[in-house]
Amino acid sequence: MKFRWTRMAGWVLAGGMAVSCLAFARPAKAQGTIKVGILHSLSGTMAISETTLKDTDLMLIDEQNKKGGLLGKKLVPVVVDPASNWPLFAEKAQELLEKDKVAVVFGCWTSVSRKSVLPVFEKDDGLLFYPVQYEGEESSRNVIYTGAAPNQQAIPAVDYLMNEVGVKRWVLEGTDYVYPRTTNKILEAYLRSKGVKPEDISVNYTPFGYSDWQARVAAIKKFGSAGKKTAVISTINGDANVPFYKELGNQKISAEDIPVMAFSVGEEELSGLDARPLVGHLAAWNYFESINTPENKAFIAKWHQYIKNNKRTVNDPMEASYIGFNLWVKAVQKAGTTDVDKVIAALPGIETPNLTGGMAKVLPDHHITKPVYVGEIRADGQFDVVWKTKGLVPGEAWSRYLPSDKYIVADWVKLKCGNYNTLTKKCSGQNYK
Amino acid sequence: MSKFLLRPGVQWLLVLLLLASRSAGPLYAQVPSPRDAAFLATLGQLRDASFPDKDNIVEQIARSGHPNVEAVLTAFLQDRLYFRNQDQKIFLLKPGEDEDASTYDLIDPITLQSAGSASSDGFTKIITNNHLRRVLQETLARFRLSSTDAAVRMKAVRDMERNLSDANAQLLQERSGVETNPEVKKEIGIALALAALNSPDAQARLSAVSTLRHSLRQNVLNRLDDLVQKSPDGSFAESDAGVRQAAADAVISIGRWRTFYSGIQTLFFGLSLGSVLVLIAIGLAITFGVMGVINMAHGELMMLGAYTTYVVQVAMPGHPETSILVAIPAAFLVAALAGILIERTVIRFLYGRPLETLLATFGVSLILQQLVRSIFTALNRSVATPDWMSGTLQLNDALSITYNRLYIVIFTLLVFGALLVVLKRTRLGLEIRAVSQNRSMAKAMGIRSEWVDALTFGLGSGIAGVAGVALSQLTNVNPNLGQSYIIDSFMVVVFGGVGNLWGAMVGGMSMGVVNELLEPYSGAVLAKIFVLVALILFIQSRPRGLFPPTGRASDNQ
Numbered sequence: 001m002k003f004r005w006t007r008m009a010g011w012v013l014a015g016g017m018a019v020s021c022l023a024f025a026r027p028a029k030a031q032g033t034i035k036v037g038i039l040h041s042l043s044g045t046m047a048i049s050e051t052t053l054k055d056t057d058l059m060l061i062d063e064q065n066k067k068g069g070l071l072g073k074k075l076v077p078v079v080v081d082p083a084s085n086w087p088l089f090a091e092k093a094q095e096l097l098e099k100d101k102v103a104v105v106f107g108c109w110t111s112v113s114r115k116s117v118l119p120v121f122e123k124d125d126g127l128l129f130y131p132v133q134y135e136g137e138e139s140s141r142n143v144i145y146t147g148a149a150p151n152q153q154a155i156p157a158v159d160y161l162m163n164e165v166g167v168k169r170w171v172l173e174g175t176d177y178v179y180p181r182t183t184n185k186i187l188e189a190y191l192r193s194k195g196v197k198p199e200d201i202s203v204n205y206t207p208f209g210y211s212d213w214q215a216r217v218a219a220i221k222k223f224g225s226a227g228k229k230t231a232v233i234s235t236i237n238g239d240a241n242v243p244f245y246k247e248l249g250n251q252k253i254s255a256e257d258i259p260v261m262a263f264s265v266g267e268e269e270l271s272g273l274d275a276r277p278l279v280g281h282l283a284a285w286n287y288f289e290s291i292n293t294p295e296n297k298a299f300i301a302k303w304h305q306y307i308k309n310n311k312r313t314v315n316d317p318m319e320a321s322y323i324g325f326n327l328w329v330k331a332v333q334k335a336g337t338t339d340v341d342k343v344i345a346a347l348p349g350i351e352t353p354n355l356t357g358g359m360a361k362v363l364p365d366h367h368i369t370k371p372v373y374v375g376e377i378r379a380d381g382q383f384d385v386v387w388k389t390k391g392l393v394p395g396e397a398w399s400r401y402l403p404s405d406k407y408i409v410a411d412w413v414k415l416k417c418g419n420y421n422t423l424t425k426k427c428s429g430q431n432y433k
Numbered sequence: 434m435s436k437f438l439l440r441p442g443v444q445w446l447l448v449l450l451l452l453a454s455r456s457a458g459p460l461y462a463q464v465p466s467p468r469d470a471a472f473l474a475t476l477g478q479l480r481d482a483s484f485p486d487k488d489n490i491v492e493q494i495a496r497s498g499h500p501n502v503e504a505v506l507t508a509f510l511q512d513r514l515y516f517r518n519q520d521q522k523i524f525l526l527k528p529g530e531d532e533d534a535s536t537y538d539l540i541d542p543i544t545l546q547s548a549g550s551a552s553s554d555g556f557t558k559i560i561t562n563n564h565l566r567r568v569l570q571e572t573l574a575r576f577r578l579s580s581t582d583a584a585v586r587m588k589a590v591r592d593m594e595r596n597l598s599d600a601n602a603q604l605l606q607e608r609s610g611v612e613t614n615p616e617v618k619k620e621i622g623i624a625l626a627l628a629a630l631n632s633p634d635a636q637a638r639l640s641a642v643s644t645l646r647h648s649l650r651q652n653v654l655n656r657l658d659d660l661v662q663k664s665p666d667g668s669f670a671e672s673d674a675g676v677r678q679a680a681a682d683a684v685i686s687i688g689r690w691r692t693f694y695s696g697i698q699t700l701f702f703g704l705s706l707g708s709v710l711v712l713i714a715i716g717l718a719i720t721f722g723v724m725g726v727i728n729m730a731h732g733e734l735m736m737l738g739a740y741t742t743y744v745v746q747v748a749m750p751g752h753p754e755t756s757i758l759v760a761i762p763a764a765f766l767v768a769a770l771a772g773i774l775i776e777r778t779v780i781r782f783l784y785g786r787p788l789e790t791l792l793a794t795f796g797v798s799l800i801l802q803q804l805v806r807s808i809f810t811a812l813n814r815s816v817a818t819p820d821w822m823s824g825t826l827q828l829n830d831a832l833s834i835t836y837n838r839l840y841i842v843i844f845t846l847l848v849f850g851a852l853l854v855v856l857k858r859t860r861l862g863l864e865i866r867a868v869s870q871n872r873s874m875a876k877a878m879g880i881r882s883e884w885v886d887a888l889t890f891g892l893g894s895g896i897a898g899v900a901g902v903a904l905s906q907l908t909n910v911n912p913n914l915g916q917s918y919i920i921d922s923f924m925v926v927v928f929g930g931v932g933n934l935w936g937a938m939v940g941g942m943s944m945g946v947v948n949e950l951l952e953p954y955s956g957a958v959l960a961k962i963f964v965l966v967a968l969i970l971f972i973q974s975r976p977r978g979l980f981p982p983t984g985r986a987s988d989n990q
Contacts, residue, residue, distance in 0.1 A: 043811070045913065047811050048811055048812055048813070164484075165563070165564065176958055204956060204957075205956060205957070205958060206956075206957040206958070207957060207958055207961070209909075209913075209917055210957060211907055211908035211909075211917075212706055212709075212907075212957075214702050214705065214706075214835065214838060215699070215702045215949055215952050215953065216952075216957070218698065218702070219953060222695075225651040225652075225655070226655065227652075227655040227659075239813070239909050239911070242813065242815075242908070242909050243907060243908050243909070246818070246907075247835075249823065250823055250824060250825060250835040250836070250837060251825060251833070251835060252824070252825055255563050256563045256564075256566055256567045256570075259563055273813075273815050274815060274817060274818075277823075280562075280563045280566065376562055376563065378512070379512070380531070384558075384560045384561075384562075385560075386484070386560065386562040
C-alpha cells in the first residue's frame, strides 16, 4: 500500500515538473529560434562519409550560437537520418520542410539522393545547401551547390595532366552510376575537342563495391604500355577504391609510370588505408587539409577540439559545408529574415572566405567560385599540392563541352531560369533535360 | 688571429640563438669551404623554384661533383629535404622520420652529421612531383650503378633505360666491362642494344635488333615497332631494309609470345577469382549441401573471420607477418563457435522447415552486422598486408603473378584438401556422412545425431571464418563484407551440385575462369550478368547441378 502511494506521488511530481518545464520553456520560445535541418545519412553505406558532415554542421551551428545566434535568435539543429536510402531522403526532406518547418537544410551526398529530394524542395519552396562535388547539368532555384561542378574539378584536372604531365592516352575508370557516367561523358567530349583520338581513350565501368581488380588493372597496365604517356581518371566510388589501389600497388604500377587522378578520394578515404604504395597518385579538389593558411589551421584545430580526436581528417565536402553555412548566415543577415524567398533573392553575390584563400561567391546559376588544386598523395595519407588554378574558377551548371548543353545557361537573377536555351530563347522549366 | 678571437664569441651567440629556436648541435661550427658554399647555394635555389626549375637545379647539383650529392638527392627523393623558415637553411631529415612528428631529427647537408632536433612547425618541406621523382631516380641511377648490391645496380640500369642519353649509354658501356653479375650484365646488354638502335651504323642496328628479339619486354616491342612504322611522308623510320625486316620479324615473334603469356595470365586470374569463390562456398557446401540448412548468415560468419584478423593484428602490433598466420586458427574458432551457437539456439528448432530457417538466419545476419557496427563502427578497418604477400612474382618479362592471389589459390587448395581429409578419414567425417545419408539409421547405430549436427554446422562456419581471413586481404573489412559474397557462394553451391565438395570446387573454378575470359570483352557488369544467365539456363536443364547426388543419399536431399 505504501509502495503504491509513493509511486503515485512520483507520478504527480513528475507531472508537475513537466508542466513547470513547459511553463519555463515558453518564454524562451517566444524569444525565437531558427530551425536548421540536417539531412545526412547516419546509417547504411553512406554513413561513413555523411556522418562527418553532420558533425561539421552541428559544430558550425554550435559556434554561431556562441556568437549570439542569428538575427538575435538561437539556431536549433533538426537532425534526421535518411539511412542511405534514396526514397527515404525525399520523405525526410518533406518531414523537415512541412512538419518541422526548417529555415534551411544542409544535406545530401550522392547525386541520386539530391535528385530524389529536388521535387520536394521545389514543391515546398525549401532551401538546400549541397556540399559535394557533382556531375553538373542541373541548377535549381531552391538549391545552392557549394561543391565543385565539373569545370571546377574534372576539367582543370585533365588540363593539368595534359599540359603539365604531358598525358596523351586516357583511361576513364568509374563506378557504374550517374556521377561517373556524366563526368566521363563531359571529359570524353572535352578530350575529343582537344584532338585526342578515340583509340587513345578507354572508358570502363565496374559495379559498386567491386573488389576483383586484377584483370582491370592488368588491362590498364597494357593500355598504358603503348609508348605514350598514360593516365587514369578515376571516378571510382568509395569502397571500391581500397582494393583498386591495393591492386595497383601489387602490380607495381607506380605514379611515375601511370598516374591515377581521382575525383572521389580525399583525406578521409585514405585514412583507412596504408598510403605508402600510393605515393604520387593524384587527386583534384578545391580544398586540401595540408594547405597552410591561418584560416585552415584554425578550422582544423576547432574541428579536432569539437570531435575530441586529433587524428580526424578534414576534407573537401567539409569545407564546402563550412562555406555553405557561412553563405546562408550572411544571406540571412542581408535579408534580415529567414524567409526562403528573400534569402534566395539575397544569395547571389554574397561572399565568404574559403579556408585556403580567396572568396567563395554565389553566382547567378547558384554555383560558387572555387580555387582548384591538384595534390599528390603522401605516405601519411595527406596531399602535397603540386598545382593550382590561377585565381578562382566560377562554377558552371551546364557543361560547354556537351553538344546537347552547349547553349543552355542558368541564371536565377535576370532570367529566373535554371535551364535557358540561348538559341531558342526559351526556358524549359525545371526538368533539367 | 682576429678570426680566432672572434669565433668563440660568435659561437656563444649562435648557441644562444640555437637555444632560442629549440635546437642544438654544431650547425655553424665551421665556415663552409667555397665548394660547400656553392653546393649550399644551389640547394638553396630549390626553396622557391617551380617544378621545371627544380629539374634543372637537380641536374646542376648532380654535376657539382660534391661528395654529398647522392645523400642529398636520395633525401630529396624520399621527401626528407626541408628548409627552416626562420633562416631559410636547408636540412635533411633522418631516414624513417615521420612527417607528422612534432619534432624532427635533422642532418646537416654538408657534414651529414646530426644537427640536433627541432620543432616541426618551423620547417617547410621542399616538395617533389612525379616527374621530378623520375628525374631524381634517373640522376641517382648514375651513382648507384657502382653500388655493391646487385639489386640496386639492376634497378639503376632499369632507371637509366628510360633515358638513354649518350652520357648514360657511355656510363652503361663502362659498367658493362666490369659488371660481374650475369643478370645485371644481360640487362645492360638490352639497354645498350636499345641505345644502339639510334646508331648511324646499320650493322650496329642490325646486331641490336638480333639482341633484342629474345626480350619479351613491352618497351622493346614498342621501340622495334617504331622502326617498322612509316612516317607521314611515306618514308620508313628505319632506312635500311635489312634492319627493317629483322625488326618486323622480331615484332611478330615477341608479339606472339606476349599474347601466349597474357593468355596464361588471364587463366591465372580466372583461377584466382575461382579460388575465392570456392573458399567462400565450401563452408556453405557443408551447411547447405550436407545438412540442407539455408544459412543466410554465412556471409556474416566470413565477416566475423575478417574482423578476427583485424583484432589479432591489433593485438600483435608490429608483427603483421605472423599475425595473419595466427588469425587463421583464431578466425576458424570464432566463426565455428558463433556457428554452433546459431545452430543450438535457432536452427535446430527449424530442421525440415527451409523457409523459416531462411528467414531466421537472415535475421541472425542482421543482428551480427549491427553487433559489429556497434563494436567497431561502420568505418572500414584496414588490415595490413604482410610483406611476403604483397608485390608480384615476375616469371618473365611478359608474365607476372601477384603474390596475394597466388597465396590465396594455394590456401584454397590446402583448406579444400584438409576438409576432404576430415570428411573422408576421420570419425567425425564418417558420422557426418552417416547422419546426412540416413539420420534414423545413424541414430540406431549409436551416433548422437544432434551433437553431429552442431559440429557439422560449426565446421562449415569455421571454414567461412577462414575464408574471411583471405577476404580481409582482398577487400574492405566492414560490416557489409558478408552481404557482397553471400549470393556468389550460394551460386557456386547450386551450380556445383548440392552436397558435393568436388562440385563446389569445379563449379567455383569454372565460374571464375569464364568470368575473367568474358570481362575484357563485355566489361565487369555484363560479364557477371552473362554468368548469371548461363547459370540459370544450366540449372533449367540440370536442376541438380554439375555433380548431382546419386544413389540412396539423393533421396534425402
